[in-house]
Amino acid sequence: MPITPTEKIWMDGELVDWESARIHVLTHTLHYGCGVFEGIRAYPTEAGPAVFRLTDHITRLFNSAKIFMIDVPFGADEIVEATKTTVRVNGLDQCYIRPIVYLGYGEMGLNPLPCPVNVAIAVWPWGAYLGDEGVANGVRMKISSWQRHDPNAMPPAAKGTGMYINSSMAKIEALKAGYDEAILLSPQGYVSECTGENLFVVRRGRIVTPPLAAGALEGITQDSVITIARDLGYEVEFGNILRSDLYTCEEAFLTGTAAEVVPIASVDDRVVGDGRPGPITRRVQELYHAAVRGQVDRYKDWVEHVG
Numbered sequence: 001m002p003i004t005p006t007e008k009i010w011m012d013g014e015l016v017d018w019e020s021a022r023i024h025v026l027t028h029t030l031h032y033g034c035g036v037f038e039g040i041r042a043y044p045t046e047a048g049p050a051v052f053r054l055t056d057h058i059t060r061l062f063n064s065a066k067i068f069m070i071d072v073p074f075g076a077d078e079i080v081e082a083t084k085t086t087v088r089v090n091g092l093d094q095c096y097i098r099p100i101v102y103l104g105y106g107e108m109g110l111n112p113l114p115c116p117v118n119v120a121i122a123v124w125p126w127g128a129y130l131g132d133e134g135v136a137n138g139v140r141m142k143i144s145s146w147q148r149h150d151p152n153a154m155p156p157a158a159k160g161t162g163m164y165i166n167s168s169m170a171k172i173e174a175l176k177a178g179y180d181e182a183i184l185l186s187p188q189g190y191v192s193e194c195t196g197e198n199l200f201v202v203r204r205g206r207i208v209t210p211p212l213a214a215g216a217l218e219g220i221t222q223d224s225v226i227t228i229a230r231d232l233g234y235e236v237e238f239g240n241i242l243r244s245d246l247y248t249c250e251e252a253f254l255t256g257t258a259a260e261v262v263p264i265a266s267v268d269d270r271v272v273g274d275g276r277p278g279p280i281t282r283r284v285q286e287l288y289h290a291a292v293r294g295q296v297d298r299y300k301d302w303v304e305h306v307g
């Protein structure tokens with residue numbers, strides 16, 4: 001998905017011009033993939049642009065850094081403020097936000113501890129991650145032949161840059177085979193998540209999503225959708241999902257900041273339900289759409305205005 005340049009990028013405490021936001025080719029993270037990042041969205045609200053669950057995303061960023069023993073040279077509150085500033089100065093009423101903490105220039109070799117730590121925050125306008133057609137009519141999924149990380153090989157709770165090779169391999173495989181997106185199974189064989197989204201199924205009227213122990217990232221959209229679905233009166237539980245459950249469930253959908261809420265039309269060519277987005281998926285999708293725009297009173301706290 002192409003990037004649309006904006007004006008300013010926040011780098012280590014300063015706003016620099018988009019074209020000047022450059023780093024050295026011997027930047028440590030470029031070589032070993034030891035960095036952490038977030039994907040966040042800002043939406044237009046009645047009171048101007050607001051970042052959806054910004055504090056929760058920055059908390060996850062710092063937890064990711066803690067897991068990798070990366071010492072972020074800023075406080076979480078400073079990164080929250082810096083994110084708001086970056087959205088504000090770029091004058092966008094909606095955008096995708098990419099904070100990244102990376103190991104900079106000055107050290108080579110596998111010991112990351114002596115490396116300088118840098119932080120950047122970029123924002124740009126970004127449309128529907130899996131396409132408008134997918135949001136409207138559902139996406140075609142393929143179970144990947146690549147497994148999700150074993151938790152003792154790569155910690156799924158961390159949103160680490162290098163960890164995404166796994167997702168990219170699965171994405172390539174799915175796209176080359178003519179599908180829209182991949183579903184990865186855990187080393188134990190349970191459904192884990194998609195390349196950049198969590199997954200939900202509706203089985204016998206109940207909504208089920210895989211537990212963290214199945215190797216999924218602890219999704220903030222997943223958490224929002226669980227709250228929304230329960231408030232709508234549905235039963236939601238964390239539970240192990242088998243590949244065959246995906247083939248026979250009534251509805252399925254995926255969730256993520258970039259993707260938002262997207263219906264699943266089929267899995268490995270088995271049509272989900274009647275192949276059209278189901279009623280539960282639609283209701284959750286609609287309420288999420290309204291919540292992120294500050295249109296639902298009970299979810300007002302999720303919406304953090306940039307000022």
Ligand code: PPE
Pocket residue numbers: 038039040167193194195196197198216217218219220221222255256257258259
């Ligand atoms: N699982 C993975 C592996 C993942 O990358 C994401 C976010 C999620 C689940 C959903 O998490 P959350 O956004 O908190 O609901 N994926 C981000 C990266 C997309 C990208 O291309 O980069 C995102 O949605 O921003």
